[in-house]
Amino acid sequence: MGKKTINVEPETPFHTFTVEQVVEHYQTSILEGLSSEEAATRLQTYGLNALEGDGGVKWYKVLWRQVANVLVAILLIATALAFATKDFAEGSVILFVIVMNAAIGFWQEFNAEQTMEALRNMSSPTAQVIRDESRVTIPNNQAVPGDIMIFEDGDVVGADVRLFECFNFETDEALLTGESLPVQKNLSTIQNTDESLGDRLNMAFSSTTVVKGRAKGIVTSTGMKTQIGQIATSLMNVDSNEKTPLQKRLDKMAYCVFLAAIVLVIVVFAVHKFKYSNEVAIYAISVSIAIIPEGLVAVVTLTMAFGVSRMAEVKAIVRRLSSLESLGAVTNICSDKTGTLTQSKMVAVRMWFPKDGYYRVTGTGFTPEGEIYKQGEMVAGDPLAQEELVPNGSGSDHFLRALQVASLCNMAELRRTLHPETHGDWAAIGDPTEISLQVLAHKAGLAKPELIDQGFTLVAEFPFDSSVKRMSVLYQSPPSTSSAAGGHYIFMKGATERVLGCCTSYRAGDSELSIENEKGSRIAFEKMIEERMTILAEKGLRVLTLAYRKFDVQPDVDLVRGLKREEVETNMVFLGLVGIYDPPRAESRPAVLQCYEAGIRVHMLTGDHPSTAAAIAKEVAIIPVDVPVLNNPLIMTAAQFDAMEDDEVDRLAELPRVVARCSPNTKVKMIAALHRRNLFASMTGDGVNDSPSLKAANVGIAMGQSGSDVAKQASDIVLTDDNFATIVKAIAEGRRMFANIQKFIQHLMSANVAEIVVLIIGLAIKDADGHAVFPMSAVEILFLNMITSSPPAMGLGLEPASESNMREPPRSAKQGLFSFEVVMDTFVYGLAMGALSFASYAIVLFGFQNGTIGLGCNTEWSLECEGIFRARATSYTCMTLLILAHAINCRSLREPGWTITNLKTLEHNKMLWLSVVVGAFLVFPVVYIPGFNHNVFKHSRITYEWGLVIAAVILFILFAEGYKFAKRRLMKPIHLEGNGQLEMERMRTYMTDTSNQDSVIDDDRAVKEHK
Incomplete structure (x- = not known):
């Protein structure tokens, strides 16, 4: 401007x-x-x-977390001991490792914190503003x-x-x-x-x-x-240091590892009869270093940051890190319909009025271009037969009054834009349902701005509320119009059963007739309305009901604050029905079928009529297309479901897949029912009244576009596109991340177990002074843990999802990272690698070097120590290549890792591929650089020993493939067989089994009579 x-x-x-x-x-x-x-x-x-405060990422806090831990304390002790014994080379290397570990951890965690801070800003409250003549949603800080x-x-x-x-x-x-x-x-x-x-x-x-x-x-x-x-309120501060359940489990693991390290130190001293010497102390420190996975914290931080970023890319903003871990355990998704499973591009396509019958409306979108055709009662099913065009601005008084209600009982705005780039285009502001009614009113020549210009004045409003499912407005009418005689009028729209309950008469042409003008006529009238509504709903249309009445103003009543809703919304005149179509999203059906592939069941909880909900549910594969709507235990109304006691709900063989006319309390009851069955549920919501169900769900998912800020704050994840398919993508990402964490933890811990095996067995080999001879030096151990193990572990954390990721059942919510299979694999692979590495050490020392062991071979090279130094180099090289080979092996718990097909997929994970290649090449400078090998790593160059190394790697690969083959044959399969069609067949079978039983399902009227 x-x-x-x-x-x-x-x-x-x-x-x-x-x-x-x-x-x-x-x-x-x-x-x-x-x-x-x-x-x-x-x-x-x-x-x-935004409010200023002490929030944000503080570099010094991140740095302090890198040095204030048990690992650094142990390494500092090892450094002090090395310098005390004048082993300056080893002390310098350990000090370098401390600095490098802190630097790498700081860089990764600082970047991860910055990423999280950016994402938290993305998930902060949004604001609805008018910019460039259009209503837009912006981050509140803008x-x-x-x-x-x-x-x-x-x-x-x-x-x-x-x-x-x-x-x-x-x-x-x-x-x-x-x-x-x-x-x-x-x-x-x-x-x-x-x-x-x-x-x-x-x-x-x-x-x-x-x-x-x-x-x-x-x-x-x-x-x-x-x-x-x-007043300097720091409400915007976010505690970025809150630990997730995963981090707490890792803390427990760290304590267990620290305890194990203390036990191993005691074992080392016990073997030496608790006689202290520098060599014994260094060996004890080496053993304790070997069992601690130094790179674990950094790898976890990197993986979680990458997972959160990936979630943001698929339009899911993570508000709580714990939800990342919970997603993989989701067994049931409770989803809204409008805008989530459907496009939220609503258009009014049908109307029905008593006496007049059906009307058909053409046109799509916000553009009020289209025509209205009167069909009558007999040709409602054939839109092309015997139709009569209703000219714009004309029609019966009944027709005009109904469209007047649709136009005025409506907060949406529809107007042409004045912006130079979009000049003349139609833009809409408001709820999609109200926009569709406003477009319909424009097509009938009763646009809201024109009615306001004629003299209609809004006096009071009773907004839509999910508990009453209707909206009413009080308007003062101009003294005389073609469709009104002046005065005040109440206009109402809403769910049919909620509006019909407020009506005592109905409009039929020019006449207003009492619904109860004779005995039993109300039941007959409601049945007739239900039949017409069902015809519309079975076409997948959302049905709204219109009503009005003339309002007599009392002189002593304040029309703004003195009106009570329950008194105003009575004695209404029923006008007719409007059918609104909201087509399903193209990606909804494939996403639902993918849920069935993954062992996840989908429930639709919507405010629509049961027939409308069932029609959309069939289109998106939530229920089979050939099952009936009536007396179907898979389809209930909220009245039916809420009327059941908890024990009745628990006796149901299966919870309903579709709940229509749903209220916020119904959502909470559904979550409670799922929890009683030990199921892990996610729930979507957008309104302030959805907050209880979002909090009660294991994973609360709020709508980013249509959701209120209260709902977003109560949720764990916010969908920026309000799309059901995004929920499925988020679950897939959660599964991928959890599986990757298991992979790299198994890799790191297997390497630590292998090192411990070598070091503990090595205690049996002593020199003439009775000191144990290191099979691996402390520097070798640190190099293996930091340089060899950590990069492949990071690569495993970035692994793309496996093909079977969404064909596996949800993991148990109680199952942590350390499942029986993961623990078993850790020890099996660790023992195998340790045994092969020590075998190569022993063969070189006792086979090729005749068991010659000199004095002081733990600290410096001598001719008598050459055999130990060559054996140590062989063991180190063997362990390095086994750890790198095991990284390839850890890409899958059971699937073969060394097939040509699997190896080709490495190109999708450059981090893992490069870490394996670079890690293998690093063996050569470490082993062959003169002085560097003797003085720092305490080993010598090798020649013929490469045959033992290659043989050990081949034996390990064969062992790993054989072990996986045995697991595939002997353990329960983890992949689900079949696809969504099998789930459909299972639902049909369930329907057949329950069709002849006394069903707890009945229609709304029977439930009300029962109450």
């Missing part, structure tokens, strides 16, 4: 400004909002809309003074705003004022500049929560200039 920005002091009393003054002050427009260019300029001027901000029930107010439009708008300001009750807002200008915060009713303040209604306002202050910022 190119207008000048004004730097305003935080004390500016905007509550004393009129709306026009605030608009002039910030050079903005309540209709068009700011332009993107102007918003960017103001962001530079005013800064981010809001600037002058923005037009929109609030709805459940939102967290993102900045201080001066309200210019509100309906039944109430906020919870306890955070600022201590007032426990919600504060109802209005638009009146306040004269007193020193008015207390609690009495500034025309303002909404940052960080307060919308508990009711809706509003629009002009942003007046952001960041530290807001009221919450002025």
Whole structure:
């Protein structure tokens, strides 16, 4: 817009400004909002809309975590002992390893923390603003003074705003004022500049929560200039040091490893009859170093950071790290329908009115271009037969009144854009359902702006609430129109059963007839409506009901605050039904079938009619296409499910796959039922009332686009695209990450077990002074753990998902990293590598070198020690190549690792491939550089011993493949057989088995009578 920005002091009393003054002050427009260019300029001027504090990534805290641990303490002791014995080469190498380990860990963790900080910012509350004449969602920290901000029930107010439009708008300001009750807002200008915060009713303040209604306002202050910022509240701080269950399990493992290290030190001293010497002390330190996986923390940090980044790439923002570990255990997904399984591109395609019959509506999208055809009752199933075009702006009084309700009982806005690039295009702001009704009204010539221009004035609003599933508005009608005689009218829309319960009469053409004008007529009328609604719902249409009544105004009643909803929404006149189509997403059906492949069951919990829900559920494969809707235990209404006691629910052979007319309490009950069956559930939600179910679920998933901020804050994961397929991708990523952590832990711990085997058996080999001779030196051990083992472990942490990743059953929620199979593999492979490495050591020493053992061979080279030094080099080389070979082996628990097909897939993991290649080449400088080999690593160059090394590697590969083959034959398969079609067949079988039994399922009326 190119207008000048004004730097305003935080004390500016905007509550004393009129709306026009605030608009002039910030050079903005309540209709068009700011332009993107102007918003960017103001962001530079005013800064981010965020509270300052001590949050963020602190490098010194990350560095301290690298040095303040047991590993560093042990290495420092080893360094001190080396320098005390004047072994400066070994001491220098150990000190270098300490510094390098800290540097690598610092670099990885600091980058991981920065990644997490960025992702946390992405998952922070969002704001709905008007920019470039369109309603857009932006990160809350991008809001600037002058923005037009929109609030709805459940939102967290993102900045201080001066309200210019509100309906039944109430906020919870306890955070600022201590007032426990919600504060109802209005638009009146306040004269007193020193008015207390609690009495500034025309303002909404940052960080307060919308508990009711809706509003629009002009942003007046952001960041530290807001009221919450002025009292220095650090609500935006996030504790990035919170430990996840995985990290806690790793801490327990570290304590166990430390205890084992102490035991091994005692064993070393016991073998030497507890006689202290420098050599015994260094050997003890070497053994303790060998059992500790030095690179584990760094590898875990890198893997989790990579996993979070990968989740963000598939449009799933992780708010809690623990959810990454939980995803792999999910057994059941409870999903909403609208916008998650469907496209949320709603369009009204059918109507039905008593006497008039059915109408067909053409056109798609937001563009109000299309025609309305009257079909009548007899040809509803044939849209092309005997149709009559209804000209724009015409139709019966009944028809016009119904479309008037659709237009006015509606908060959506539809207008042509004025932006130069999209000039003339239609844009919509609001709920998709209301947008579809607004488009329908435009097609009928009853656009809301035109009706407002005619004199219709909004007096009061009772917004849609998930507990009542309807919305009502009170309008003052102009003195005379073609379809009204003036006065006040209540217009209502909502779920059929909730609207029908408020109706005592119905419109049939020009007449209004009582629903209960004779005995039993209400039941007959409801049955007739149910039949018409079922016809629409079976086409997969979401059915809304329209109603109205003339409202007699009492002179002593405040029409804004004095009306009670339960008194207003009575004696309504039923008008008709509107069928809205929301096509399923193309990726929903494949994603549901993929869930069945992975042993995950999908439940749809929706507010729609059972027939509508069932039709969409069949399209996306949640239930078979050929099962009936009535008396189907897989399909229930919330009334049916809620009416059942917990023990009745637990006796069901299977929980329903579709729950229609669902309420927030129904979602909580479903989660509780799943938990009683020891199942691991994820739940999606978007509204403030979904917070209890999101918290109760093992993994709460909020909608990033349509979700309220309260729902997002209660969730573990936020979907930025509101897409069901993204949930499946997130589960696949969670499984991949957990499997990779198991892979590299097995790799690291197997290497440690192998080193311990060599060192403990080596205690039996002593020199003439009775000192044990090191099969591997302390520097060799450190080099194996840090340089040889850690890079391949990092590569294993970055492994792509296996082909069977989503064809395996969910792991048990109680199963940790160390399953029986992982522990067994760790010891089996570790013992094998240790035995082969020590065998090569013993063959060289006693076979080729005649068992010659000199004195002081642990500290320096001599001619008498050449045999020990060559044997030690052989053992080290053998261990190095075995560890690298084992990295290839760890890519799968059971599948062959050394097939041509598997080796070709290494090109997808360059980190693992390079670490293996580089690790193998590093053997040569370590073994063959003169002086470096004798003085630092305490070994000599080898020649013919390479035959033993190669033989050991071949034997290990053969052993590993044979071991995996035995596991495939003897252990229970981990892959699920079959596909989604088998799950469909299982559901059909279940239906057959229960069809002849006394079903707990009945229709809504029977349930109500039972209650």
